Amino acid sequence: MTAFGLPPAGAPRLAGKVAIVTGAGSRGAGIGNGRAAAMLFAREGARVLLVDRDESPARDTLALIEAEGGEAAVYTADVTVSEDCAAMVAYTLERWGRLDILHNNVGIGSRGSVVEESEEEWERVQRVNVTSMMLTSKHAIPAMMRSGGGAIVNVSSISALRPRGLTAYSTSKGAVIALTRAMAVDHARDGVRVNCIAPGPVFTPMVASEGMSDELRERRRLASPLQVEGTGWDIGYAALFLASDEARYITGVVLVVDGGTTIVGPSR
Numbered sequence: 001m002t003a004f005g006l007p008p009a010g011a012p013r014l015a016g017k018v019a020i021v022t023g024a025g026s027r028g029a030g031i032g033n034g035r036a037a038a039m040l041f042a043r044e045g046a047r048v049l050l051v052d053r054d055e056s057p058a059r060d061t062l063a064l065i066e067a068e069g070g071e072a073a074v075y076t077a078d079v080t081v082s083e084d085c086a087a088m089v090a091y092t093l094e095r096w097g098r099l100d101i102l103h104n105n106v107g108i109g110s111r112g113s114v115v116e117e118s119e120e121e122w123e124r125v126q127r128v129n130v131t132s133m134m135l136t137s138k139h140a141i142p143a144m145m146r147s148g149g150g151a152i153v154n155v156s157s158i159s160a161l162r163p164r165g166l167t168a169y170s171t172s173k174g175a176v177i178a179l180t181r182a183m184a185v186d187h188a189r190d191g192v193r194v195n196c197i198a199p200g201p202v203f204t205p206m207v208a209s210e211g212m213s214d215e216l217r218e219r220r221r222l223a224s225p226l227q228v229e230g231t232g233w234d235i236g237y238a239a240l241f242l243a244s245d246e247a248r249y250i251t252g253v254v255l256v257v258d259g260g261t262t263i264v265g266p267s268r
């Protein structure tokens, strides 16, 4: 370690760290946000617990990591269930003896206004997208404190900043930002940094599985000033930075990763 607590030059960026990535599978073949983050964490030396409700996509992520020589394990859990979150942390400690990073990636979409949305679906979206992050953090933070501190990265969305007909989703992702800032204040003295990422319209298996036409895909690409199609890797690299000690002076931020989409008007 150097004087700033950073790994020496040339060392992997997460050397010696243990991470939990939730939603580390992917809704289809390809690279989703959670899978990309898990792979990048492992490439940079972290041991990664791949948490997913569905075992099979998490196993695919594990195979990709192991093919690159990384170390990870699959853990099947529903992050909306407190007991599952407690068990996931206990398993991490039992297996690797510490916990440094929690990447709260699980999130589901929804479409419709408050008039169109059913009350049941509203509650489900808030539970999966927000309460899950409270539950994973509730159990992870004490373990991080015992490991000398840690970093939490929550996945929000630019839908929180620029809503467009996904009202339950936008509300939940706005709450993720507020939760991030509140936890950053609550746990700074515990040595735990808490940040979030607001992805723009990246093309992931989650989006592909919802059946996107080539025309809409192209319109999404052109919506940003950079006119680049974002991918899971773009979100994964942002998570890697925030999770690493390179971000040791950063807490409570919302890192927008959207090719500039939110800084231009809807005419573009």
Ligand SMILES: NC(=O)c1ccc[n+]([C@@H]2O[C@H](COP(=O)([O-])OP(=O)(O)OC[C@H]3O[C@@H](n4cnc5c(N)ncnc54)[C@H](O)[C@@H]3O)[C@@H](O)[C@H]2O)c1
Pocket: 022, 023, 024, 025, 026, 027, 028, 031, 032, 033, 034, 035, 051, 052, 053, 054, 057, 077, 078, 079, 080, 105, 106, 107, 108, 109, 128, 132, 155, 156, 157, 158, 198, 199, 200, 201, 202, 203, 204, 205, 206, 207, 232
């Ligand atoms: N793709 C985009 O354009 C975009 C934009 C903004 C934000 N996001 C956010 O990115 C995140 C997801 O990205 P992804 O590409 O990894 O999605 P994904 O849907 O491909 O993968 C998410 C994984 O989470 C798992 N999962 C769902 N509910 C779970 C639960 N209760 N417990 C445990 N696992 C559960 C699924 O089985 C799946 O494997 C979400 O938070 C989403 O809101 C995506």
